Amino acid sequence: MKAADQKRLLREMIFFRRFEERCFEAYMEHKIGGFLHLYSGQEAVATGVLEMTRRGKDYVITGYRDHVHAIKAGAPAREVMAELYGKETGSSRGRGGSMHIFDPTAHFMGGYALVGQPFPLAAGLALACKYKGTDEIAVCFLGDGANNQGTFHETMNMASLWHLPVLFVCENNQYAIGTRIDRSTAVTDQYKRVCGYNISSSQHDGQDIDTVMDAAAKAIEHVRSGKGPYFIEFLTYRQRGHSMSDKTAAYRSKEEEAEWARRDPITLYRDKLVKAKVVTDADVKAMERDVSNEIENDIVKFAEESPVPKVEDLNKYVLDDNPDPRWIGPLQNS
Amino acid sequence: MAELAYWEAIRRAHDEELANDPMVIAMGEDIGVVGGTYKATSGLYQKYGEKRIIDTPISENSYTGVGIGASMAGMRPIIEIMSINFALLALDTLINAAAKIRYMSGGRVSCPIVMRTPGGTAHQLAAQHSARLARVFMSTSGLRVVTPRGPMEACGMLKSAVRCNDPVIFIEHERMYNMREDVPETEFFRPLEGAEIVRKGTDITLIGYNWSFVLCMKAADMLAKDGISAEVIDLRSLKPLDRETIRRSVEKTHRVLVAEEDEAAVGTGAEIISIVIEDCFFALDAQPVRIHAADVPVPYAANLEHAAIPDEHDVYKGALKVMGRI
Structure with missing residues (x-):
């Protein structure tokens, strides 16, 4: 990979971390409402996998921890932040919020709050890709907790049976909300669970973005070349709680958190690039300042200054707002 | 055809x-x-x-x-x-x-x-x-x-x-x-929205949808023999509901019965009667009646199943009640 691309990827991950931490701050200031699930600590997975997909062509879908996936897939960060602020300029026009970022122009088909619901939706997107005869694929990001839903098993069966071009990315962050994986799941190696559906799978370190990109490239090639679905598991860790309300101290130790903090994906990549003389410490400092400035003076500013949705538009978007009277009517009684 | x-x-x-x-x-x-x-x-x-x-x-x-x-x-x-x-x-x-x-x-x-x-x-x-x-x-x-x-x-x-x-x-x-x-043998479409007045009448409005509409039509024939002219509305679309057609009919007949095959609670009949009360309460000359299933899981035995689910006779009797005939 070229040095320029390595620098860009490092900056992207720094950007995603700062974006999420800035959301935390805005939430504490009550500028963001509802539930907020932050991605800090897992950046290498979404950044690395989506670096290897065709942006705007391949479909991407995920759960409620969706800001970074949306931005990396191509949704403007300004619009994602405006969505969190509940503004009309938001990705979902302020109707979805943090858990429901959508950007169909980027083929980012949404974040969903129902754990495991994106599995079948992803298979459907893949079915459409295959049906239309394109070589586009669907990429479904979900956590380890989602694999205990019925949709996991039902969808793996159909995806394999119909050779659908779908890549399932399991971000195994070891916790289903606050329940540690070995307390909720009989088989903790998630990649083993799709063997019963005859789906190719593998497990990798999710903290090292180079490992993620290498593994994702192979998995994507498998899916795109018509060999059917692939299930790729990345071992990772969320540094914050499940959402803003849980106290991680109740379910995990300081030692465990410290151990994973040593394997922070941004630190790992920064050290690697410094060692390879791709960047200097001063470059990284400048990058961090630049990212902070961009988030503060462009992205947050845009969200702050954007208008809220109009109350008179409350009923827009429930059904098609311009229905064709040939199909819809209404029927007239004589 | x-x-x-x-x-x-x-x-x-x-x-x-x-x-x-x-x-x-x-x-x-x-x-x-x-x-x-x-x-x-x-x-x-x-x-x-x-x-x-x-x-x-x-x-x-x-x-x-x-x-x-x-x-x-x-x-x-x-x-x-x-x-x-x-x-x-x-x-x-x-x-x-x-x-x-x-x-x-x-x-x-x-x-x-x-x-x-x-x-x-x-x-x-x-x-x-x-x-x-x-x-x-x-x-x-x-x-x-x-x-x-x-x-x-x-x-x-x-x-x-x-x-x-x-x-x-x-x-x-x-x-x-x-x-x-x-x-028709040639291609045709029917609109998704709008209730339809399928049988015109002047004395009572009977409202149903799919099977309960069929029951209403049969009951209307029975009522005709008693000299009662029933107007029968097929809701067609349960969402959205056509409030306007319901209101116009009830303002004409001043009496209304809703038939559904489901249990009553929080159901179609409850919704329609609420609409009638909100939109044309003062047009009513009699209490509205809902015909619905018994509040039981549907039984297997034929006689129990028959007792649990409304038929045209239930709709007919319900209409007579609205008319003050029983």
């Missing part, structure tokens, strides 16, 4: 829409090789192939989700659920996903699916095959719910449902698949 059975009308609508638009597919359990439990897709697998007529595993929630996902990428799936009882398994993808995706994406993503399913009691199918559940869908924002009363409506409304950009819950009825009616 050609006489078609209800199931043939459904099949014809599939056939025409599959021929019209390559993005239309059909999916469901046993709909392909077998041709559908009620024959509604018979012959289509042979004509259009397995790519377009998809036999699914018995995984209602997820195959419905597959259809929804495909619709988000521009396809128009007609999803069959063999019995509305099984649709309970698919409520997550139907209600949490299909109904809400347009709204929570700010109108940027739509889910043009049709979910077809028979909902209603047939003959001694017992509690787990006799659910009606229309009220579950009609209380969900973001869905359309239609209930075709016969072959003509079934064919024309299914074609409209396929072309409509919203998720449509298309509720058929197991007792109605062999109902026959003359249907």
